Amino acid sequence: MPPKKRRIAKKAEESSPKAPPEKKSKISKETPEVDFSELFASLALRILTTADGEASIASPSSICLTLAAAAAGARGSTKKEILDSIFGGAEESEINTFLRRTLRELTDITVANAIFVDESFETKQEYKRDLKKYFNAVVQSADFARNGDKEAEKINAYIRKKTKGLIQGLIPPDAISGGTRFVLANAVYLTAKFHDIFDEKDTKLRVFYNEDKTKKKVPTMTGLLTDSQGAKPTHTKQRTYSTANFEYIDFCIGKYHEFQFFIILPKKNSTCAQLKASLLDKNGISFSKIQEEAEPERGVHLELPKFKMEATFDLVPFLRGCGMQEAFSPAADFSGVSVESTHIDFAGHKAMFDVNEKGVTAAAATCCIAVAVSGYDRFQMIVNRPFLYGICYDGLPLFMGQYY
Known part of the structure; x- marks a missing residue:
């Protein structure tokens, strides 16, 4: 049987949390569909195009989960740019419902989401609830101002653990500064x-x-x-x-x-x-x-x-080129996360892929660092x-x- 197409109707209702996950959502004939298979593939192909002529690997699932978590805290034109440039203009409710259902179905793959929050940064409870509800994300406290190097290593250790040691050093020590307010992290590990x-x-x-x-x-x-x-x-x-x-x-x-x-x-x-x-x-x-x-x-x-190969991407120029501009500027609106103004100043992705006679092992991680705005034949x-x-x-x- 061919795999079912990963689509969800524009007006699809979220299933009850107690109900078993459905393999295919009902599609309304009166509304256009969002083809998430094509969205994910398009994102991966665009990233690979930046490395033409070179062996490379990326995980659109890891990148999309991280950016969807960022979009959940964005407002106004900042949110619109993320949704338009990465998710083809899909409604946020559709994206989150789809990702939530997919995370429930992916029982034979490790998918971990987390937000590391500076102890001085007051995060809105609604945002933390959304991260838990849609991304099963954990919230961890951090002291970026006084222990930047140690906190960078703590996040890298989290990713390293979730990927069985395959993804290391995604966040360089100098990426964390006294102005860092929160870090969104995703890790994916698969062996088949x-x-x-x-x-x-x-x-x-x-x-x-x-x-x-x-x-x-x-x-x-x-x-x-x-x-x-x-x-x-x-x-x-x-x-x-x-x-x-x-x-x-x-x-x-x-x-x-x-x-x-x-x-x-x-x-x-x-x-x-x-x-x-x-x-x-x-x-x-x-x-x-x-x-x-x-x-x-x-x-x-x-x-x-x-x-066996691995690749590392600085996602900032790529995402800017896709049309996601405002999130990286002081004009960014992440007021859904906190009343304190922040913008993203680092977005990195790392992936590896190993194919041998026994099977495939693959892993990936994505991080976004947000800083306070100050800056028959x-x-x-x-x-x-x-x-x-x-x-x-x-x-x-x-x-x-x-x-x-």
Whole structure:
């Protein structure tokens, strides 16, 4: 079965906290839909575009959770810029309802949200309630004025613990100052096993073709995805989608097959940059459309590089370029957080992705620091040139990267 599209109607009502989480919300035909799968994918593709030609990885889920928490405390044009530039103009209630429901469903992945508040900073109770209600965020006290270095390490230690040691040093010591009032932090950790797809003895050095026409040899895993292994059905449930410009494959991973590992491989006459541009083109084939139209495939021969990578992003210039300007200026309105005026002066993101014969391990973290204003033919995919990849949950991209 293809993953269900992650959409929510404009007027969808939030389900009762006591009710079990629904896998798909009802959609009103009278109102337009918000396609969160496409929003997350678009955000990831735009970030990866800032690193064209380089291997990179990002977690749109981590970034969106942090920015949604910031938006919850923003007011006026500051809030509007965040919602318009990152969430496609969706209503805040829709975003928070969707994220709350998704957090409930993601039981096999670690997602942690926190706000670290300076002891001199009076935070509104309503904001703390919203952070707990929609993001399950914890509130921790800090002394940024007298112990900036120690508080930076405390936040980094929180992230390190939640990501099993994979994300370290996201916040540099000099990012915390006497003017720091609060820090929003998110951490995501996921590990998911492959289902007997790859064998270490089949991993060999194979040629990988760079886009500049040079070649290199990389450790490459070889596996066969089939719809049956004798009397034993496979658990990979692979799907494929092909166009004149790229090929797509996804297959189920994880203990309960709840995640999908996907690869989007440009055709030989195309590049990763062109692929990203086409996926972002409103007149092109979107990531969401691929998710809807990918078809089950009986057998797939897959050759995939074995790799481990991490990437760090300064999100401030990227977010400014997206149209989120006011949040970083003294004109910012975060009066939903406190009566004291603040603005964001640091926004950082770090992610890592490790693929081997056993499966995938991925982790990411995002922080925003706010300061006081003073200032049946078998489908074959030979992944031997740059490509996009990632992990989805029910069609929602949690991680997306590019391999060069």
